[in-house]
Amino acid sequence: MERLFKFVYKYRAFFTFLLLQLFCAWLVVENNQYQSTRYFNSSNRIAANIISTSQNIREYFALRDINTELAGENATLRKQLDERNQLIEEYGLSQLKNAVIINRFEYISAKVINNSTNQYKNFITINKGAAQGLTPGMAVISQQGAIGKVKSVSDQHAVLISLLNIDDHVSSKIKRTGHFGTIQWDGTDPRLIDLRYIPRHVNPAVGDTIVTSGYNAVFPEAILIGIIKDVKLSEESPFYQIKVELAQDFSKLAFVEVVKSNLRAEQDSLEVTTKGIQR
Amino acid sequence: MSKSGVIHFFLFFVYALAQVLLLKNLVLFNTAFCFLYVVFILLLPVETNNLLLMLIGFLLGFTIDIFYDSLGLHAMALVAVGYVRNYWLGVITPQGGYDSGVTPTLASNGLQWFLIYSIPLLFFHHTILFFVEAAGFSRFGFTLLKVIMSLLFTLSVVLILQYFSIERRR
Numbered sequence: 001m002e003r004l005f006k007f008v009y010k011y012r013a014f015f016t017f018l019l020l021q022l023f024c025a026w027l028v029v030e031n032n033q034y035q036s037t038r039y040f041n042s043s044n045r046i047a048a049n050i051i052s053t054s055q056n057i058r059e060y061f062a063l064r065d066i067n068t069e070l071a072g073e074n075a076t077l078r079k080q081l082d083e084r085n086q087l088i089e090e091y092g093l094s095q096l097k098n099a100v101i102i103n104r105f106e107y108i109s110a111k112v113i114n115n116s117t118n119q120y121k122n123f124i125t126i127n128k129g130a131a132q133g134l135t136p137g138m139a140v141i142s143q144q145g146a147i148g149k150v151k152s153v154s155d156q157h158a159v160l161i162s163l164l165n166i167d168d169h170v171s172s173k174i175k176r177t178g179h180f181g182t183i184q185w186d187g188t189d190p191r192l193i194d195l196r197y198i199p200r201h202v203n204p205a206v207g208d209t210i211v212t213s214g215y216n217a218v219f220p221e222a223i224l225i226g227i228i229k230d231v232k233l234s235e236e237s238p239f240y241q242i243k244v245e246l247a248q249d250f251s252k253l254a255f256v257e258v259v260k261s262n263l264r265a266e267q268d269s270l271e272v273t274t275k276g277i278q279r
Numbered sequence: 280m281s282k283s284g285v286i287h288f289f290l291f292f293v294y295a296l297a298q299v300l301l302l303k304n305l306v307l308f309n310t311a312f313c314f315l316y317v318v319f320i321l322l323l324p325v326e327t328n329n330l331l332l333m334l335i336g337f338l339l340g341f342t343i344d345i346f347y348d349s350l351g352l353h354a355m356a357l358v359a360v361g362y363v364r365n366y367w368l369g370v371i372t373p374q375g376g377y378d379s380g381v382t383p384t385l386a387s388n389g390l391q392w393f394l395i396y397s398i399p400l401l402f403f404h405h406t407i408l409f410f411v412e413a414a415g416f417s418r419f420g421f422t423l424l425k426v427i428m429s430l431l432f433t434l435s436v437v438l439i440l441q442y443f444s445i446e447r448r449r
Contacts, residue, residue, distance in 0.1 A: 016330055017362040027351025028352055031351060042347075121349065125348070
């Protein structure tokens, strides 16, 4: 026993090294789990306050761009509202209102305080959290398109998994043909994302619009993701290799909207019961 | 705590804040990162204990990780550097050995020695960091490109800062 202690003491540096590395490895693995660690990320109070302050200073220099973008968004929304109102008038639909369907989604506006686009696993920190009703799993979109989903929330802040994360998959479809595939980033170019599992018999073309499919209840249906930039089909592959140009420039992200789906619990529980019957 | 201990205590926060507020946003060509905080471990006094190096490495890496949302990743790479550093210092001891209390800087041992000292350690750090982040070797080419570009970028910044600190001492 004494010799064992002496042995451990003699190589204490190596054993400490081993112990720390194992602990780090455990942290890495733990952090890769969806909806994991709550406290040791950029949504914890001290870290978020430091980042917030720094972002406030930086934002001052981007105000002009942000204002232009928001004004543009306002104009688009006003136009859409007018069109919708005209339709309602024309067809006399103003009586037909299903409150449950209309209030299916709520949108919570949030400011991006921390963002990266160059790592393999990119995350975004926003300034809304559990106090505003955010929970892990909610979808996040911007005026330009899909952004990601909420990974973990603290009281006042939340960390999102960006679409630019090699672990993130989003069910999506080609708007023109209606075929489903999966969106996943390959970790290289932050402007391009891969569309996978589109089978050979489909004819995707450069310029086709890719939108979310609404099959996973995270994203609402038909949120824009991007436009096909490049289509490849190798001889032996059962699927196309498609590069999609993202609609949202992730390096210029300033404001996002968190989508709170009020019917999500219903859809989820229905799907769970259905799966239960099949087995 | 000695005078040098107090200075290093403050430097810890300077390196950490510089990394997460400034250098995190500074990425060239989408591949070249500047991980200046590694230098904090490299520039601790020569006789610093292995255990202490690893412990400081862990704390610094963990702090960086909180802001990068990559828990454990930077800590892992920096602990490894802390473990290897003293062995590497032993291998490349200049003729006549190190003076007591000296820090392994460019000023104390010259440019050639400093390059031999820092390049392998930075390469080691970046390799662990990027390959663990990529979770394997499936993106080997691009990850290696990131390692090399980041090495060049970090090394340039380190050398510039080293030359600045020589000027100051004279």
